[in-house]
Amino acid sequence: MLAPPSSNGSIMDRTRIDELARQTSANTVLDDVVKDMLCDYTDEFVNELVSHVCKLVKHRGNHRIEARDVEFVLDMVYKMPSAPRASVHVFGAPAPIRPDRITPQPTEAHKQRMLLIKKVVKKP
Template identity: 85%
Template sequence: MLAPPSSTGSVMDRARIDELTRQISSHTVMDDVVKDMLCEYIDEYVDVLVNHVCRMVKHRGTHRIEARDVEFVLDAVYKMPSVPRASVHVFGAPASIRPDRITPQPTEAHKQRMLLIKKVVKKP
């Protein structure tokens, strides 16, 4: 459910944060300073995300932002995997949930080259 935009122009306001907090735990109480900080953090996060998406869309040579653009930036920049869309399952294509990225282990040859480089750099 989308909340109506606040009058201050921010993505999230104190009332919406209170509502979300009550959904998680009815006993949790936040200070106004914390609510303001969360509002600022969310606004900054959305600004940076939209900036990344717009740069990518411009690089792609189009003027239209699509859901896949946002999913790509969330995955590539923030390492947040996307949830498979319902249309993928409806048309019979298997949902591919990518595993966490695995960093390749350096080979023995690479380790030897790096040791040689370090040795040469330290010689002076």
């Protein structure tokens, strides 16, 4: 469950970072400088993510941010694929936002042209 933002407007504060570190490993101790850096990095990441999502929504001509917009930006901009939602397993998979690209196989003529180019480049 998400907690409300801290009093200074930051998304993550030092206590939340300590809690996350303890969940990962009970022996983990973070310096104050590292905690501050992680807080700043989290704020910067979320601001950039929201900015990209808003640009996408505006480009689509929509006025509402949807989960698929955030998933698209995370996947395409940050290369972070999203985990499937529970509705996918119950109601069937939704159509992909962007279909997988199919790389065409090079034709014989293309292969011959590439061999010719390689020969010309090798000659001094």
